[in-house]
Amino acid sequence: MSVTIKDVAKKAGVSPSTVSRVLSNHPRISRETSRRVKDIMEELGYHPNIMAKSLVSKTTESICVILPKPAEELFLNLFFMELIRGIVAQANRAGYDVLISSGGNEKEEVEAVSRLLHGRRVDGAILLYSRQDDPVVNFLKTHDYPFVLVGRSDSYPDILSVDTDNVQAAYDATRHLIAQGHERIGFVSGPPNLVVSKDRLEGYNRALSDCGIAMRKDWIVEGEFLQDSGYRAMSFFMNLPERPTALVIVDDIVSFGVLRGLHELGYKVPEDVSIISFNNISLTELSTPPLSSVDIGIYNLGYTASQALIQNIRHDGSSVLPNRYVIPHRLMIRESSMYSMPRSL
Missing domain, CATH: 3.40.50.2300 (Response regulator)
Structure with a gap:
C-alpha cells in the first residue's frame, strides 16, 4: 500500500496542509518544520503525485x-x-x-x-x-x-x-589593446543576427573612434561561436597586405581556433599578434599562452x-x-x- 500525505503528516506530527506547504516550498513554513517533514518523507518512501499536484496548484514547478x-x-x-x-x-x-x-x-x-x-x-x-x-x-x-x-x-x-553590458565590455577590451600601443586592431565577430555580436562590435568601434583610430571593414570577420571560425579567420587576416597586430575576439572558444591558426602559420602570441576575448571560461588560464579575457560572470x-x-x-x-x-x-x-x-x- 502506497504512503499518503496523511501518513507523512501523522508521523511528523503536523497537519496534511502543512505537508502540502512543505512540498510547495511555502515561505511561511520554518526550516526546522520543512526539514523534519522531508526527513519523514524520505523515511517512509513518500513520493508526491506531481500530476495531481499540478492540477490542484496550477503550477508544474x-x-x-x-x-x-x-x-x-x-x-x-x-x-x-x-x-x-x-x-x-x-x-x-x-x-x-x-x-x-x-x-x-x-x-x-x-x-x-x-x-x-x-x-x-x-x-x-x-x-x-x-x-x-x-x-x-x-x-x-x-x-x-x-x-x-x-x-x-x-x-x-x-x-x-x-x-x-556587452558594448562597454568590448569597449574596455579594445581600450586595453590600445593602451598596449596597438592601432591596427581587428575584430573576430559572431553571427551578425545575434545581439551580442552586434553589441560587442559596437563597443569595439566606439573605442577605436574615441582614440582617433579608423575602423577598417576588412579587419572585421564574422563567423560562428566555434573554434573553426577562429581558425578560418586567421587564414584571412594573415593573407592581407596589411595585417592587424591585435585582435578582439567575440568568444574564448573562437580564440582557441585563432591560437591554433596563428601557431600553424608561424606567428607568436603576443609578440606578433596580441589577443583578448570574452567569457573567461576555465580553459583560458590553461591555454598557451594564457588568454586575456573579459569575465562576464x-x-x-x-x-x-x-x-x-x-x-x-x-x-x-x-x-x-x-x-x-x-x-x-x-x-x-x-x-x-x-x-x-x-x-x-
Missing part, C-alpha cells in the same frame, strides 16, 4: 531552457555549460525542475516551446541567446508566457532580461536568470519587479595581450 542550436553543437562551448550550471543551481534551490529543449532551426524551436507551454509541462522559459527579430520571443510575447532572456532584445526592450548570468524567472512566475502582482538585470564584467589580463611594443608584420 518546472521551467525549460531553450537552446539556440542542436545540443551536440552547443555543448562544444563551455560558456553554455557554465550558464546552465547556474540556472540549475538556483532552480533546484527554489524547488523547480529544469527541462532542456532545442531545435535545429527557428521553426523547430518555436514548435518545441509551444508543446511545452501549451501542454502545461513547464511554467516558464529561459532563452540562452538574443537574436534580432526572434520568432521564439515573438511567440512568447504574443501568448503572454513567462520567460527571461539571457541578453537583450532590440524589439522588446521592456522584457525580462539578464545581461552583461557566466554562472551569475544563469543563476540570476533562473531566479528572476521563478520570482516572476510566483509574483502575485502586489509590487513592481525589475525587468532588467545587468551582471558586472571585469578584464582578466593575461599573457596573450601583454606586449606593449608589437613588431611590424
Whole structure:
C-alpha cells in the first residue's frame, strides 16, 4: 500500500496542509518544520503525485531552457555549460525542475516551446541567446508566457532580461589593446543576427573612434561561436597586405581556433599578434599562452536568470519587479595581450 500525505503528516506530527506547504516550498513554513517533514518523507518512501499536484496548484514547478542550436553543437562551448550550471543551481534551490529543449532551426524551436507551454509541462522559459527579430520571443510575447532572456532584445526592450553590458565590455577590451600601443586592431565577430555580436562590435568601434583610430571593414570577420571560425579567420587576416597586430575576439572558444591558426602559420602570441576575448571560461588560464579575457560572470548570468524567472512566475502582482538585470564584467589580463611594443608584420 502506497504512503499518503496523511501518513507523512501523522508521523511528523503536523497537519496534511502543512505537508502540502512543505512540498510547495511555502515561505511561511520554518526550516526546522520543512526539514523534519522531508526527513519523514524520505523515511517512509513518500513520493508526491506531481500530476495531481499540478492540477490542484496550477503550477508544474518546472521551467525549460531553450537552446539556440542542436545540443551536440552547443555543448562544444563551455560558456553554455557554465550558464546552465547556474540556472540549475538556483532552480533546484527554489524547488523547480529544469527541462532542456532545442531545435535545429527557428521553426523547430518555436514548435518545441509551444508543446511545452501549451501542454502545461513547464511554467516558464529561459532563452540562452538574443537574436534580432526572434520568432521564439515573438511567440512568447504574443501568448503572454513567462520567460527571461539571457541578453537583450532590440524589439522588446521592456522584457525580462539578464545581461552583461556587452558594448562597454568590448569597449574596455579594445581600450586595453590600445593602451598596449596597438592601432591596427581587428575584430573576430559572431553571427551578425545575434545581439551580442552586434553589441560587442559596437563597443569595439566606439573605442577605436574615441582614440582617433579608423575602423577598417576588412579587419572585421564574422563567423560562428566555434573554434573553426577562429581558425578560418586567421587564414584571412594573415593573407592581407596589411595585417592587424591585435585582435578582439567575440568568444574564448573562437580564440582557441585563432591560437591554433596563428601557431600553424608561424606567428607568436603576443609578440606578433596580441589577443583578448570574452567569457573567461576555465580553459583560458590553461591555454598557451594564457588568454586575456573579459569575465562576464557566466554562472551569475544563469543563476540570476533562473531566479528572476521563478520570482516572476510566483509574483502575485502586489509590487513592481525589475525587468532588467545587468551582471558586472571585469578584464582578466593575461599573457596573450601583454606586449606593449608589437613588431611590424
